[in-house]
Amino acid sequence: MSQQLAIILMVDVEAALKDNTLEGNTYLFDNMKLQGSEGLGTGKLISAINGISYYDGSQADKQILNWLPYGVGSLPPTLPKSFLADKSKNSDLNTIEDFKALAERIETNENSQFTDIASVVEELKKISSSAGVKAKVQSKFQGILHDLGISEHKIMDITGELITIESEGKIPEINSLTPIITGISGEAVDKNIIYPAAYGSPDMVTDGWYWSASVDTYRPGTYAYTMDVQLYKLSHSDGQWRWIPVHMRCEAYIRITNDFKKNGFTNAGVGSLPLPII
């Protein structure tokens, strides 16, 4: 099987939206440091791809690259894909239960608490505010609103707790939606060095679509490529919270060399993995 290498695009979403650029607000990583990648943890990553052969002279298989975007202030990608939907749905169910309980308390006039409408309204407001706030995604071209994923999602913070909105003019501290890569282009693609495409992942734990490419490792050199990245900005208009897509771009590089491929565990070519002595 081809060696799979990961390139991580970490975006400080809040800062990028504020500055309206990814410049200075991205951190790129890959797992090819052992092969000689440079600039890990910076905005200028040069991924090393050692192409031609293993140490024993055998021909190396083609290289596969996978790109994964993450947000610095976003929920971890290791959470189940359904986390946002489940949490939103559960909070609705809890709210219904709270309303039922309130109806019973009003009926029995618990502690003589509900003597007028104002006291009931106060309780209703308390329950409503704990139900969280829904936000829809606005489509890029026609401004149409639709649900994120298959159901309406509520706005959460980084710990997955629903947030309450104190003032509609003030954007609360939120979990930024994880950015997505919408395209890979540029020199490396134009010169047919990499052949990128978006794939659907069968892995339900990750977020489905991801960009991947096979690399023509027989043409050594350093090549630039451009990532089209979509971030989401939370805003409020016409009485509705909405995630507005914001398109940005950033660049990175691959450097293909004739150096030998290395195995991260053995630090060399094909060979025995270091088995523990029992």
Add this chain to the structure above:
Amino acid sequence: MVGALATDSLSGQVYFMDTNKANGSTNQGTENLKTVVEAGDRLVWTVISLECEAYAAIDEIVIDEDYCKPEKKTYEGTDVSYWIGTVKKDVKIIPYNIKFKAGTRAEPITTASSLYLVGKDA
């Protein structure tokens, strides 16, 4: 993760970022992140491994508890953890270390050099 497991060390294998660069946090994307904080700030630590198929989690955050006492919590309905703590009082510069669980390795691996919480005026 492969690097950390192969060398039994986090030196050169871990990178830290925060969301407070605009307020002066420095050393982003390095092992020695300096996060600018003030009393009352709520700090949340999460971890992502470069190989998405590899398991990594925070095992402990070793810090002077007079300033911050992080606790482990899990996201509702999952066993994915995060650590959370509130800055109790203003700091000048407080070093701390993080222990990570990695793969199926029994013993946690500790950061090779310190991270820091830094006061705004430090």
